[in-house]
Amino acid sequence: MSITVAPTFSFTLLATDARTGARAGLVRTPHGDVPTPVYMPVGTQATVKTLTPDELKDVGVHIILANTYHLSLRPGAERVARFGGLHRFMGWDKPILTDSGGFQIFSLGHLRKVDEDGVTFRSHVDGSPQRFTPERVVALEEAIGADIIMPLDECLPYGVDERTASVSLDRTHRWAARCQAARTRPDQALFGIVQGGMYPALRRRSATTLAGLDLPGYAIGGLSIGESKAEMHAMLEEVTPLLPAHKPRYLMGVGAPEDLFEGVARGVDMFDVVLPTRLARNGALFTPDGRLNIRNSRFADVEDPIMPGCHCYTCARFSLGYLHHLFRVEELLGYRLATLHNVTFMLDLAGAIRAAVLDGSFIECHERFLAGYHAPDAGVREEQRRRWLEAQARKAASV
Amino acid sequence: MSITVAPTFSFTLLATDARTGARAGLVRTPHGDVPTPVYMPVGTQATVKTLTPDELKDVGVHIILANTYHLSLRPGAERVARFGGLHRFMGWDKPILTDSGGFQIFSLGHLRKVDEDGVTFRSHVDGSPQRFTPERVVALEEAIGADIIMPLDECLPYGVDERTASVSLDRTHRWAARCQAARTRPDQALFGIVQGGMYPALRRRSATTLAGLDLPGYAIGGLSIGESKAEMHAMLEEVTPLLPAHKPRYLMGVGAPEDLFEGVARGVDMFDVVLPTRLARNGALFTPDGRLNIRNSRFADVEDPIMPGCHCYTCARFSLGYLHHLFRVEELLGYRLATLHNVTFMLDLAGAIRAAVLDGSFIECHERFLAGYHAPDAGVREEQRRRWLEAQARKAASV
Numbered sequence: 001m002s003i004t005v006a007p008t009f010s011f012t013l014l015a016t017d018a019r020t021g022a023r024a025g026l027v028r029t030p031h032g033d034v035p036t037p038v039y040m041p042v043g044t045q046a047t048v049k050t051l052t053p054d055e056l057k058d059v060g061v062h063i064i065l066a067n068t069y070h071l072s073l074r075p076g077a078e079r080v081a082r083f084g085g086l087h088r089f090m091g092w093d094k095p096i097l098t099d100s101g102g103f104q105i106f107s108l109g110h111l112r113k114v115d116e117d118g119v120t121f122r123s124h125v126d127g128s129p130q131r132f133t134p135e136r137v138v139a140l141e142e143a144i145g146a147d148i149i150m151p152l153d154e155c156l157p158y159g160v161d162e163r164t165a166s167v168s169l170d171r172t173h174r175w176a177a178r179c180q181a182a183r184t185r186p187d188q189a190l191f192g193i194v195q196g197g198m199y200p201a202l203r204r205r206s207a208t209t210l211a212g213l214d215l216p217g218y219a220i221g222g223l224s225i226g227e228s229k230a231e232m233h234a235m236l237e238e239v240t241p242l243l244p245a246h247k248p249r250y251l252m253g254v255g256a257p258e259d260l261f262e263g264v265a266r267g268v269d270m271f272d273v274v275l276p277t278r279l280a281r282n283g284a285l286f287t288p289d290g291r292l293n294i295r296n297s298r299f300a301d302v303e304d305p306i307m308p309g310c311h312c313y314t315c316a317r318f319s320l321g322y323l324h325h326l327f328r329v330e331e332l333l334g335y336r337l338a339t340l341h342n343v344t345f346m347l348d349l350a351g352a353i354r355a356a357v358l359d360g361s362f363i364e365c366h367e368r369f370l371a372g373y374h375a376p377d378a379g380v381r382e383e384q385r386r387r388w389l390e391a392q393a394r395k396a397a398s399v
Numbered sequence: 400m401s402i403t404v405a406p407t408f409s410f411t412l413l414a415t416d417a418r419t420g421a422r423a424g425l426v427r428t429p430h431g432d433v434p435t436p437v438y439m440p441v442g443t444q445a446t447v448k449t450l451t452p453d454e455l456k457d458v459g460v461h462i463i464l465a466n467t468y469h470l471s472l473r474p475g476a477e478r479v480a481r482f483g484g485l486h487r488f489m490g491w492d493k494p495i496l497t498d499s500g501g502f503q504i505f506s507l508g509h510l511r512k513v514d515e516d517g518v519t520f521r522s523h524v525d526g527s528p529q530r531f532t533p534e535r536v537v538a539l540e541e542a543i544g545a546d547i548i549m550p551l552d553e554c555l556p557y558g559v560d561e562r563t564a565s566v567s568l569d570r571t572h573r574w575a576a577r578c579q580a581a582r583t584r585p586d587q588a589l590f591g592i593v594q595g596g597m598y599p600a601l602r603r604r605s606a607t608t609l610a611g612l613d614l615p616g617y618a619i620g621g622l623s624i625g626e627s628k629a630e631m632h633a634m635l636e637e638v639t640p641l642l643p644a645h646k647p648r649y650l651m652g653v654g655a656p657e658d659l660f661e662g663v664a665r666g667v668d669m670f671d672v673v674l675p676t677r678l679a680r681n682g683a684l685f686t687p688d689g690r691l692n693i694r695n696s697r698f699a700d701v702e703d704p705i706m707p708g709c710h711c712y713t714c715a716r717f718s719l720g721y722l723h724h725l726f727r728v729e730e731l732l733g734y735r736l737a738t739l740h741n742v743t744f745m746l747d748l749a750g751a752i753r754a755a756v757l758d759g760s761f762i763e764c765h766e767r768f769l770a771g772y773h774a775p776d777a778g779v780r781e782e783q784r785r786r787w788l789e790a791q792a793r794k795a796a797s798v
Contacts, residue, residue, distance in 0.1 A: 075724040
């Protein structure tokens with residue numbers, strides 16, 4: 001028996017912007033409500049790096065991500081189940097979304113082999129052989145017990161030819177249907193994942209095919225993998241009009257402050273991205289003016305907080321000078337305080353966007369943001385991404 | 400003009416055990432009271448590693464240490480002063496004690512040269528030449544602004560001959576007097592530091608000489624540097640009877656759970672030690688039975704907390720299985736939660752010892768503790784110490 005919509009999951013569309021595709025809504029899950037647009041911090045290994053569940057709650061986090069691939073290796077999905085599921089295991093009683101791990105398997109350069117039935121690859125931890133099929137991924141996600149679960153999908157690298165992308169896409173669609181059929185827990189909502197590379201026709205085919213499965217929500221995957229912002233926006237514009245309006249839309253792995261606006265303007269409701277937490281540990285802190293690098297010596301003597309008016313603990317209690325010192329001497333407290341600030345910044349930004357959509361001022365909100373914020377240019381972003389991919393490749397090569 | 404006792408500093412002896420040297424008292428400082436016996440967490444670089452000031456307060460920390468040598472290099476004592484002193488810089492409004500850094504200078508293997516006037520050495524950060532004299536150390540400590548400050552002293556390695564120890568000791572005494580004379584801030588209390596290696600006659604000479612300076616408190620330094628526990632206890636027994644009873648006594652760098660009892664029994668009031676926080680980051684957690692190693696796979700499926708009944712956040716919220724997972728995947732949250740627990744354990748232990756001294760049951764309290772607690776044997780301790788000293792030597796050699 002296939003269960004398409006979990007009875008305890010729903011999405012209510014509260015407002016649609018008259019001038020853009022922006023929407024405000026409310027996702028209901030068995031572990032609580034998620035107002036959208038929403039930023040979802042990433043807790044890959046059952047922890048949003050450096051923070052406690054109570055700190056996440058205190059700054060207003062509604063929902064977090066975890067990763068099925070990582071958790072299935074350590075501590076093991078069955079072990080999480082024995083602890084009563086991921087919520088109990090990690091002490092977080094609000095909603096959780098688990099990614100399937102498709103992105104990790106396909107992007108981290110491990111030896112892998114795809115066939116119609118699934119994908120064979122090696123663990124990045126110990127090199128052991130692993131096998132993911134759509135059915136196994138659903139079983140793992142049911143053991144982990146998140147509120148929203150994602151199907152196994154094939155994530156192709158940027159630049160793949162259209163023929164390859166098309167063959168892969170059809171398989172990803174068959175996998176989605178198999179995931180849907182494999183489900184046994186009515187309390188979890190399985191989303192679809194739209195793929196199709198940078199090919200408008202494939203993206204449209206993916207959106208309409210998956211819409212036909214009547215899943216409770218839809219993700220857009222395979223973006224922010226090396227393409228330009230313009231390409232990403234073009235793909236979003238192909239996809240969101242074809243997705244059902246009364247289902248939430250989730251843009252996977254995207255969500256720098258400037259991207260939140262661009263995604264919302266094109267009808268996206270949910271965003272997950274490691275950027276705010278990863279940048280924080282590197283000392284890059286969000287402000288309404290753009291990012292600042294706390295390691296810069298110009299902050300050594302500054303008594304002001306990162307961002308006057310910010311309600312996070314870091315800004316309430318500590319100066320830029322103290323944070324600069326913590327980063328300079330590589331104290332773990334610095335990574336914590338920086339993470340707390342960046343997560344707060346993203347939550348507040350998503351909250352401001354939602355309020356603007358609700359009162360019809362989304363465009364003005366976006367313009368105010370753009371007037372102040374200096375986003376890093378494409379070169380800086382590309383350099384960061386390149387360095388990160390290299391580090392991942394080194395990790396993978398060391399297995 | 401020399402100021403021997405800061406007007407805002409006092410020590411009240413509340414109880415003395417009838418059967419041992421154990422005492423309970425209250426130290427008053429400009430930033431609040433410190434009930435003794437007390438465990439003082441170490442915040443070398445203006446942060447108790449991984450924890451916020453509010454977490455320290457929540458678990459009941461009364462006073463923390465910081466290090467003049469480290470802070471003078473980064474961020475610089477003058478910079479701390481511009482921020483209004485260390486309390487404001489790090490957001491901690493309770494008492495602080497600064498060690499002079501003598502121990503670091505003399506023990507970390509840097510190139511150093513001692514003369515009558517002071518010590519020349521190289522920074523472990525950048526190899527830059529540095530010069531500490533008694534007067535400079537006091538000036539640095541006055542800029543940093545702790546409530547209790549320590550004089551520059553010479554820390555000799557274990558095994559030094561008596562003649563060398565004697566010459567050094569006299570210079571350390573002259574330096575203490577020079578520190579006393581150099582003070583200009585009446586709100587700071589300068590303690591003396593008893594040295595003398597493992598030579599009873601030198602230890603006695605040091606105690607009586609420094610007692611003659613009528614300082615507001617006395618530390619015992621140069622212990623736990625490689626000698627046996629029996630030697631350390633013997634040295635304490637030489638020294639504490641010669642120190643004025645109405646002044647607090649501080650045993651520097653000593654304070655494993657079992658050492659707390661041994662020190663208190665010999666008349667010590669204050670303890671600082673990095674052990675609880677350093678062990679925590681290595682995954683060694685204190686319990687009434689002894690240390691457990693959270694990395695051990697036997698904890699992977701355990702739903703119990705580290706220590707039932709412990710009031711720390713870690714024990715209230717997380718299982719041994721989850722902590723094991725965090726350490727296995729090297730998540731920073733694990734180091735935080737472990738540190739919080741070990742600090743709480745030490746504070747509660749010191750609190751229990753104090754209560755027992757006050758109600759006349761110190762020996763029974765000690766016996767109950769010993770009946771449950773399995774201290775690591777001397778071999779394990781020695782191995783840990785050796786590895787740590789090697790790591791320090793490597794760091795020093797890399798300058």
